Amino acid sequence: MRRPARYSPSPRGPQPDEAAMPTPSPSAEAAAGDPAPVQARDRWQPGRRAFAALLVAVVALGGASAYLWQRPPGGQQLTQKDIDAAVLKTLQTQTLPSQTTRAADIIRPSVVRVVSYGAEKQTPAAKTEKRGRNMARGKPPEAAEPPGEVERGIGTGVVIVDKGVILTNLHVVAGAEKIKVTFFDGLESVATVTSVQPENDLAVLQAQKIPDDLMAASMRSTADLRPGDQVAAVGFPFGIGPSVSSGVVSGLKRSFQSPEGRQELSNLIQFDAAANPGNSGGPLINMDGEVLGIVTAILNPTHQRTFIGIGFAVPIENAASAVGSPPF
Structure with a gap:
């Protein structure tokens, strides 16, 4: 059975009176006809977003355990102060992977x-x-x-x-x-x-052939995307890669015309993560490793085709519709 593409909905803040509303029971939800794909999507997404927090906790607790293990035996009971000191020591001495590293992984x-x-x-x-x-x-x-x-x-x-x-x-x-x-x-x-x-x-x-353990990317709505949000571009610039570059969203709803003047693209995401020929078609991702868009162009006032700090990506909403699967 063909497995559909995976989408991650935009986070939604609490609505007025939402806290006062009763929580529906599972049977009530079933009666309301809540679609299964949405349930599956909601179950999958929090686990992925919790990856960074879980990693930090594991490293911190592991380091704290090692620190406490080295304490001389004396039969003294551990206090919260001892535990806090152990965790602090671990965080000060252990190097954790950056957000971009985790997203690229x-x-x-x-x-x-x-x-x-x-x-x-x-x-x-x-x-x-x-x-x-x-x-x-x-x-x-x-x-x-x-x-x-x-x-x-x-x-x-x-x-x-x-x-x-x-x-x-x-x-x-x-x-x-x-x-x-x-x-x-x-x-x-x-x-x-x-x-x-x-x-x-x-x-x-x-x-025609695929790896046995091939993983599909998760796509994320750009509805809540804002200038200044951190992003990364992953691809093969000039065939080298996979390479990762990080930056921020510089603007939204931009337009771009190809140097040959044959085509004009609109509603693009502007970003400043380094991109060069070969990055074309690669994902522009957020810090949760979710695809926000497809890198498609870089702005060049000359024919040198080198990155000057302005790249463009097609929003994933448009990209997903290319396969007949509007995600959001």
């Missing part, structure tokens, strides 16, 4: 490398990307492709259904004669385009 099993093959593009942007890929591999900038399959472009994708359904940018795979994706465990598979959404530069891929 959550999303990494769902991020894939996307390579398109075919006739080599001759646009200035394509030539710049090729030079960047060569330099990233330690080759001369103008080195020719090896005989056989010619890499037309490299990008990123994110698994949204654990049956191998992948979201990426349309410009990464457009015109390709063959597409290959590489999963987190190194498994490589041919993929085919199953649908496209040109107005948002999105494409949906289906991988």
Whole structure:
């Protein structure tokens, strides 16, 4: 049975008179017809958001136990002051992973490398990307492709259904004669385009082979997203990766026109986490490792195709609709 994409609803603050309302019994909820998918979603989400708190507690308690174990035996009863001192000592001496590290660890099993093959593009942007890929591999900038399959472009994708359904940018795979994706465990598979959404530069891929333990990313509504919120971009800039860069949301509802002037995208998330060619199609995530959008463009006043601090992502609401699954 095909497992649907997973969505995480926006947090909702307490409503007026909500505290005074009686809590419905399970039988009453069933009678009201509360849909099962919402119940499943609500059960899944708190556990993931509690990951950071649980990790801190485990480390702190582990360190506290070690500290208390070293106390000389004397038959003295431990006091709350002893426990507080042990926890404080642990927090001062143990290095905990950053929020970005935890978020990247959550999303990494769902991020894939996307390579398109075919006739080599001759646009200035394509030539710049090729030079960047060569330099990233330690080759001369103008080195020719090896005989056989010619890499037309490299990008990123994110698994949204654990049956191998992948979201990426349309410009990464457009015109390709063959597409290959590489999963987190190194498994490589041919993929085919199953649908496209040109107005948002999105494409949906289906991988022919998938890892046994493939994990789909969780998607999060952008309804409560605000400028200043922390985000991270995960992908394969110039084929290097998976790479992680962090920053904040710089703005919302932005518009962007491609350098060639062929397309204008709207309702974009603007962010300042570093992104470069190859990040296209990768996830923009929050600090819970949930996908907020699909990285699709960087602003460049020149043809150098280097990051100047402004990137754009298609909100996940638009991206999910590309697979016929409006999430929110």
